[in-house]
Amino acid sequence: MSKVMDAQVREERKASGEIEGGEPFPLILEQAVAALTQIVAIPNPAAELPSHLRACPALHHLYTELLTLRSFLLTLVKGDLSQELHLKGYLAGTLKALQANLRHLTWQTQMIAAGDFSQRVDFMGDFSDAFNSMVNQLQENRRQLQEKQDALTRLNEELRAEIERRKQTEAALRQSEASYRQLAISDPLTGVYNRRHFFQRAQEELLRAGRYRHPLALVIFDLDYFKKVNDTFGHTAGDRVLQTVADLVSSSIRAGDLFARYGGEEFILLLPETGLEAGVETAERLRRIIAATPVSHPPDRIQITISAGVAALPAPSKPLSWPPTTLDQLINQADQALYEAKSGGRNRVQACQPLPRHNLAA
Amino acid sequence: MTERKYQFHWGLIGDIALGRPNLGPTTAVEVYRLMEYTFRDVLEQELGTAQTDRLFFQAGELAGKEFFQRYFQPLTDFNLFVKSLQQTLKEMGIGVLRVEKVDLDRGRLVLTVSEDLDCSGLPELNYEVCKYDEGFIAGLLANFTGRQYRVKEIDCWCTGDRTCRFTAEPVEEA
Numbered sequence: 304m305s306k307v308m309d310a311q312v313r314e315e316r317k318a319s320g321e322i323e324g325g326e327p328f329p330l331i332l333e334q335a336v337a338a339l340t341q342i343v344a345i346p347n348p349a350a351e352l353p354s355h356l357r358a359c360p361a362l363h364h365l366y367t368e369l370l371t372l373r374s375f376l377l378t379l380v381k382g383d384l385s386q387e388l389h390l391k392g393y394l395a396g397t398l399k400a401l402q403a404n405l406r407h408l409t410w411q412t413q414m415i416a417a418g419d420f421s422q423r424v425d426f427m428g429d430f431s432d433a434f435n436s437m438v439n440q441l442q443e444n445r446r447q448l449q450e451k452q453d454a455l456t457r458l459n460e461e462l463r464a465e466i467e468r469r470k471q472t473e474a475a476l477r478q479s480e481a482s483y484r485q486l487a488i489s490d491p492l493t494g495v496y497n498r499r500h501f502f503q504r505a506q507e508e509l510l511r512a513g514r515y516r517h518p519l520a521l522v523i524f525d526l527d528y529f530k531k532v533n534d535t536f537g538h539t540a541g542d543r544v545l546q547t548v549a550d551l552v553s554s555s556i557r558a559g560d561l562f563a564r565y566g567g568e569e570f571i572l573l574l575p576e577t578g579l580e581a582g583v584e585t586a587e588r589l590r591r592i593i594a595a596t597p598v599s600h601p602p603d604r605i606q607i608t609i610s611a612g613v614a615a616l617p618a619p620s621k622p623l624s625w626p627p628t629t630l631d632q633l634i635n636q637a638d639q640a641l642y643e644a645k646s647g648g649r650n651r652v653q654a655c656q657p658l659p660r661h662n663l664a665a
Numbered sequence: 666m667t668e669r670k671y672q673f674h675w676g677l678i679g680d681i682a683l684g685r686p687n688l689g690p691t692t693a694v695e696v697y698r699l700m701e702y703t704f705r706d707v708l709e710q711e712l713g714t715a716q717t718d719r720l721f722f723q724a725g726e727l728a729g730k731e732f733f734q735r736y737f738q739p740l741t742d743f744n745l746f747v748k749s750l751q752q753t754l755k756e757m758g759i760g761v762l763r764v765e766k767v768d769l770d771r772g773r774l775v776l777t778v779s780e781d782l783d784c785s786g787l788p789e790l791n792y793e794v795c796k797y798d799e800g801f802i803a804g805l806l807a808n809f810t811g812r813q814y815r816v817k818e819i820d821c822w823c824t825g826d827r828t829c830r831f832t833a834e835p836v837e838e839a
Binding site: 391392393394395396397399400403404406407410414417419421426 | 764775777779791825826828830
């Protein structure tokens with residue numbers, strides 16, 4: 304290649320008149336030019352000048368600097384901005400300015416990636432316009448995305464609020480339903496079961512007692528001389544007496560016992576798995592508790608007593624199904640016993656005789 | 666020195682609108698450089714090169730501190746500070762500041778200033794001349810970070826570069 308170039312350079316110089324009389328430059332000059340041309344023109348120039356050219360320090364220095372510049376330029380082309388160029392001078396300065404621009408562009412891009420969309424490029428010609436358009440578009444896209452996200456967040460919050468409202472409504476409905484259910488089965492004055500609910504539950508207990516061959520007792524009691532309480536202390540005091548008695552009994556019986564207001568000052572109590580004798584004991588215990596607990600009605604204390612009648616179903620010898628009329632018979636028996644208790648002087652408990660088995664069978 | 670005659674304060678800049686109703690607040694870069702390089706000449710003759718460089722650095726550092734306190738005092742976010750500084754330097758015709766590298770954890774930076782008021786366009790001198798700029802940047806960074814800064818110009822128009830490049834790093838406390 305160098306011979307071809309040498310000849311080409313000589314012909315061009317002859318043609319331009321640089322070489323008078325067709326005389327060539329000194330060979331060493333042509334060799335120096337050829338060596339420097341290598342750096343500009345070919346991929347792999349020699350790492351060193353030929354030894355006889357190195358004798359010229361300025362040429363050696365220029366050759367080395369050009370190689371360094373070339374190497375630095377190559378790293379820039381590959382996108383490697385980390386190299387440092389320690390040469391001075393115009394060409395080195397220009398390359399370093401390019402490197403500085405690219406480094407700054409990198410930093411700006413990092414800032415944009417971190418959310419700073421105010422970054423703009425104003426030092427790279429057409430690229431600046433394209434870059435800035437891209438940033439504008441990114442910013443716009445991000446704004447739209449943010450708007451959508453905000454709208455979604457708002458919807459989500461509204462949905463949560465709606466769910467919360469519905470939950471509260473549901474809870475209120477449940478509460479209301481429970482409250483109505485309780486009202487439907489309770490006596491409004493005393494809070495114990497009402498007569499209708501008692502009969503419904505009592506029939507179930509009756510069936511259970513027959514199926515499992517358990518005895519079952521029933522107590523009916525009423526407050527002695529209750530009309531006198533109303534007449535003496537007023538109906539409000541009478542109501543309080545009824546509430547007090549209901550509270551005393553409720554807190555003194557088992558969880559499975561069934562207690563209800565039967566009507567007026569009469570109460571009824573069903574005792575599952577309880578025979579006549581135990582039923583009488585329970586009634587007697589309640590009588591004592593009530594008698595020992597006067598109702599406060601300042602400045603008075605109202606002394607209350609009850610009379611109670613007790614009836615019971617014996618435990619069947621084999622599983623059976625008590626007929627529905629059995630409950631009425633049992634109540635009639637207890638009622639009869641209550642009548643006897645009242646006739647006998649009140650403030651007492653009276654048991655009836657167990658029903659004969661032939662009267663009870665289905 | 667117990668009493669000072671020339672201690673800097675912004676009042677010394679004066680009411681420019683009042684004083685220069687026709688000529689306005691700007692002047693030729695040539696005049697600025699005339700003052701700077703004649704100062705440099707005389708100071709070097711009186712005090713030597715090293716002492717002159719040191720004084721220019723110190724003056725720049727004071728200017729950086731005052732400049733920060735006047736224009737950037739409330740800023741605490743680095744990126745906002747850089748953006749605001751870039752804009753102010755450009756608007757005032759001081760130079761085009763660009764950031765090459767930032768290591769916030771170590772407080773190290775590489776900055777470039779193009780079209781620098783002090784040096785861009787000067788002949789090649791084979792040495793860096795921007796001592797005032799070094800001090801100016803050190804003063805800005807010291808006041809922004811609360812740490813002393815060492816700033817060195819590694820490339821300069823006067824050494825053939827097209828942009829001035831500065832490295833800045835905090836001075837390790839003993």
